[in-house]
Amino acid sequence: MLESPSGTDYTVYTKKDMTLRRGERAIVTLFVTKIQYGHIYRWSPPEAMQHFLVLQNDTDTAWTTGPCLAVSGNRPLSEDMLRYTPKGGKCELPVTTAVNVAHDKSEAEIDRKFRAHSPSQHTFLDLVTLEGELKVKNLRNARRKSSSPFVSRAGPPIPPTTASAPPIRTSSSFSTAPAPSAGPSCSIPAR
Numbered sequence: 001m002l003e004s005p006s007g008t009d010y011t012v013y014t015k016k017d018m019t020l021r022r023g024e025r026a027i028v029t030l031f032v033t034k035i036q037y038g039h040i041y042r043w044s045p046p047e048a049m050q051h052f053l054v055l056q057n058d059t060d061t062a063w064t065t066g067p068c069l070a071v072s073g074n075r076p077l078s079e080d081m082l083r084y085t086p087k088g089g090k091c092e093l094p095v096t097t098a099v100n101v102a103h104d105k106s107e108a109e110i111d112r113k114f115r116a117h118s119p120s121q122h123t124f125l126d127l128v129t130l131e132g133e134l135k136v137k138n139l140r141n142a143r144r145k146s147s148s149p150f151v152s153r154a155g156p157p158i159p160p161t162t163a164s165a166p167p168i169r170t171s172s173s174f175s176t177a178p179a180p181s182a183g184p185s186c187s188i189p190a191r
Contacts, residue, residue: 011062033059039148041098045105045134049098053078057085068093100140107132 013030020026036056043049053070057063068082070093078095085091107130116127134152 011064013061031059035059040092041101041148041150042152043103043134043136043150044153045103049101049103049136051095051098051101052092053095055082055085055091055093057087057089057091060087062086062089063091070095100138102135102137102139104135105132 015028015030018026018028035058038054038056040052040054041049042052063082063085065084066082068078068080069076070078078093080094082093083091109128110131111129113127115124117125119125136150
């Protein structure tokens with residue numbers, strides 16, 4: 001027999017002074033607490049940028065997987081599936097598509113070495129170097145600088161957006177250009 005609830009695969013919550021008859025169902029609030037949270041924005045081009053709440057579990061128990069409703073005052077902010085989060089851990093809860101953040105991606109071929117690699121006698125591959133730029137601009141509160149983290153997962157297109165015969169092999173080098181001066185913005189190098 002395991003001595004503590006943390007020694008099992010289940011987290012058990014106890015609700016006192018409650019009785020259900022056979023076949024009855026109930027929705028029960030287990031606890032209400034204020035927690036620390038933050039914001040993060042994730043972008044994986046060509047998809048739209050997403051806004052997430054980062055929730056810090058500072059409670060005395062793990063959070064089990066289940067529906068979660070985040071509210072701001074009396075207004076709902078997000079409702080989604082909260083994944084298991086251990087005591088002291090962090091989790092992300094999707095809010096919505098980040099509609100107040102403009103983003104753009106561009107890429108260009110800057111170098112090509114023909115027949116740079118030959119894996120077999122009659123097969124030749126070109127080495128192509130691409131340069132890309134990701135631009136992000138906060139359209140909300142343009143005068144206020146935001147400290148929310150931004151994460152991007154972008155890289156060279158594989159397969160390439162355009163290809164010529166014979167097949168080509170891609171490598172990447174990315175750089176950033178100066179951001180426009182109209183309001184807060186940043187250029188993020190793709191990886």
